[in-house]
Amino acid sequence: MNLQNTPIGVFDSGMGGLTVLRALRAALPNESFIYLGDTARLPYGTKSADTVKQYAVQMARILIEKRIKLLVIACNTATTAALSHLQAMLPDTPVIGVINPGAQAAVAASKNQRIAVIATETTIASQAYQQAILAMCPQAKITARTCGLLVALAEEGMADNAITHAAFDHYLAGFNEEDTLLLGCTHFPVFESYLKKRLPTSVNVVDSALATALAVKNVLHEKHLVNSDTTSEVRYLVTDSIQRFQAVGALFLGAPLDKQTIALIDI
Amino acid sequence: MNLQNTPIGVFDSGMGGLTVLRALRAALPNESFIYLGDTARLPYGTKSADTVKQYAVQMARILIEKRIKLLVIACNTATTAALSHLQAMLPDTPVIGVINPGAQAAVAASKNQRIAVIATETTIASQAYQQAILAMCPQAKITARTCGLLVALAEEGMADNAITHAAFDHYLAGFNEEDTLLLGCTHFPVFESYLKKRLPTSVNVVDSALATALAVKNVLHEKHLVNSDTTSEVRYLVTDSIQRFQAVGALFLGAPLDKQTIALIDI
Numbered sequence: 001m002n003l004q005n006t007p008i009g010v011f012d013s014g015m016g017g018l019t020v021l022r023a024l025r026a027a028l029p030n031e032s033f034i035y036l037g038d039t040a041r042l043p044y045g046t047k048s049a050d051t052v053k054q055y056a057v058q059m060a061r062i063l064i065e066k067r068i069k070l071l072v073i074a075c076n077t078a079t080t081a082a083l084s085h086l087q088a089m090l091p092d093t094p095v096i097g098v099i100n101p102g103a104q105a106a107v108a109a110s111k112n113q114r115i116a117v118i119a120t121e122t123t124i125a126s127q128a129y130q131q132a133i134l135a136m137c138p139q140a141k142i143t144a145r146t147c148g149l150l151v152a153l154a155e156e157g158m159a160d161n162a163i164t165h166a167a168f169d170h171y172l173a174g175f176n177e178e179d180t181l182l183l184g185c186t187h188f189p190v191f192e193s194y195l196k197k198r199l200p201t202s203v204n205v206v207d208s209a210l211a212t213a214l215a216v217k218n219v220l221h222e223k224h225l226v227n228s229d230t231t232s233e234v235r236y237l238v239t240d241s242i243q244r245f246q247a248v249g250a251l252f253l254g255a256p257l258d259k260q261t262i263a264l265i266d267i
Numbered sequence: 268m269n270l271q272n273t274p275i276g277v278f279d280s281g282m283g284g285l286t287v288l289r290a291l292r293a294a295l296p297n298e299s300f301i302y303l304g305d306t307a308r309l310p311y312g313t314k315s316a317d318t319v320k321q322y323a324v325q326m327a328r329i330l331i332e333k334r335i336k337l338l339v340i341a342c343n344t345a346t347t348a349a350l351s352h353l354q355a356m357l358p359d360t361p362v363i364g365v366i367n368p369g370a371q372a373a374v375a376a377s378k379n380q381r382i383a384v385i386a387t388e389t390t391i392a393s394q395a396y397q398q399a400i401l402a403m404c405p406q407a408k409i410t411a412r413t414c415g416l417l418v419a420l421a422e423e424g425m426a427d428n429a430i431t432h433a434a435f436d437h438y439l440a441g442f443n444e445e446d447t448l449l450l451g452c453t454h455f456p457v458f459e460s461y462l463k464k465r466l467p468t469s470v471n472v473v474d475s476a477l478a479t480a481l482a483v484k485n486v487l488h489e490k491h492l493v494n495s496d497t498t499s500e501v502r503y504l505v506t507d508s509i510q511r512f513q514a515v516g517a518l519f520l521g522a523p524l525d526k527q528t529i530a531l532i533d534i
Binding site: 162169 | 423
């Protein structure tokens with residue numbers, strides 16, 4: 001088998017990264033994917049950077065053993081904690097995270113260079129988005145906010161109910177000047193349609209999923225790694241309950257998950 | 268050192284069990300405690316019973332190696348998944364969970380035998396509270412409800428704000444006949460004062476912490492394990508960030524945590 005015809009590996013702490021997989025599949029319908037969700041140890045967003053880095057290395061090794069041509073870290077927390085480490089560890093495999101593409105999309109969308117970022121505790125504390133945006137646009141004014149509750153809300157399927165509304169009243173308070181809201185967590189695209197209803201039309205809601213998919217597409221072309229096979233498939237590996245992954249995962253993938261394609265692995 | 272003068276071991280998935288430790292210290296001020304919080308792998312409540320059982324065995328082994336005289340599983344999910352297994356595994360050490368004491372307290376409090384139980388997904392699915400209550404009170408009518416969001420709310424320190432109110436509007440909807448609300452998760456006592464304000468005075472709000480502390484006290488007396496030493500101390504072991512444990516833990520302990528007493532361990 002040629003390297004071109006091996007799958008793209010995607011990993012996340014659990015189900016949130018399925019929003020990235022969804023964008024990848026839409027952008028690259030001829031590619032095959034292996035998605036690995038570390039559901040036994042989710043969430044990563046409240047764990048220390050060292051712990052997340054160690055988990056990310058383990059996840060990457062599992063996918064590399066399955067023979068993949070490119071690795072996507074579909075998790076903001078894992079990208080901040082482990083991207084440069086995994087790039088050094090895997091010199092022969094392109095490794096793409098969600099932070100730079102997300103930051104780039106936010107900078108491109110903003111007219112007044114005032115960008116609000118909402119993400120998990122570890123992602124915000126790492127300053128990764130703040131640094132990536134400033135590297136591309138030094139005059140940007142960034143307001144970053146930890147939104148711990150939104151991951152749980154997303155996993156409960158509460159994308160637009162009274163609790164969601166109260167949570168965004170809380171988390172968006174004081175955001176007035178910003179013309180761009182960057183969703184810095186792969187769980188958050190499930191709130192996108194509610195946010196577009198809620199926010200003035202002058203505010204751009206940006207997430208990393210689409211931008212990451214386009215970055216992956218570019219790298220496949222640059223490195224001559226585009227699939228030349230006619231079949232493509234998606235397989236899922238999880239570290240805990242297949243049933244819960246199937247049920248909650250569908251919220252993030254935006255489509256039903258076939259149980260036959262999901263396998264449990266030991267870590 | 269006599270066995271009496273060794274500490275009581277307490278473990279939990281993270282910080283929620285500190286509500287149980289708080290009750291234990293109040294009931295047993297002369298005892299020493301080692302509290303182990305598996306913060307690297309929290310929460311347990313959304314993980315499968317098999318995974319939680321495996322984690323609980325690991326936690327118990329760590330505490331047994333430290334020489335303890337009694338083991339408290341200060342976590343509802345771990346109690347449902349592992350209590351009987353740990354009791355069989357440790358024939359020489361009394362092992363006490365939070366389910367039976369909590370169920371007993373609810374049955375004692377209820378006049379009309381209509382009891383509402385709110386807990387995590389895994390605890391509710393295990394039917395452990397339902398079975399424990401029915402074993403003591405076969406005519407009881409139990410309404411059990413999964414309240415996934417409350418763990419995250421508690422860990423965010425949101426014990427009584429607009430989001431908390433919206434969450435309880437959602438989770439308590441349809442509870443009308445019940446005269447007793449059993450908080451089936453060690454995180455939930457942080458909501459107790461809000462719930463007492465919110466609910467009619469005819470509704471009893473019961474948690475397992477106090478009941479578990481009294482059960483431990485009884486066993487210490489029965490087995491002649493009461494501490495005869497004059498000094499008592501509390502030490503904390505965690506599997507992830509000491510800083511976060513210290514900050515969030517104080518919410519559950521209801522008192523500041525001294526950083527000097529917290530140590531990080533590898534698992």
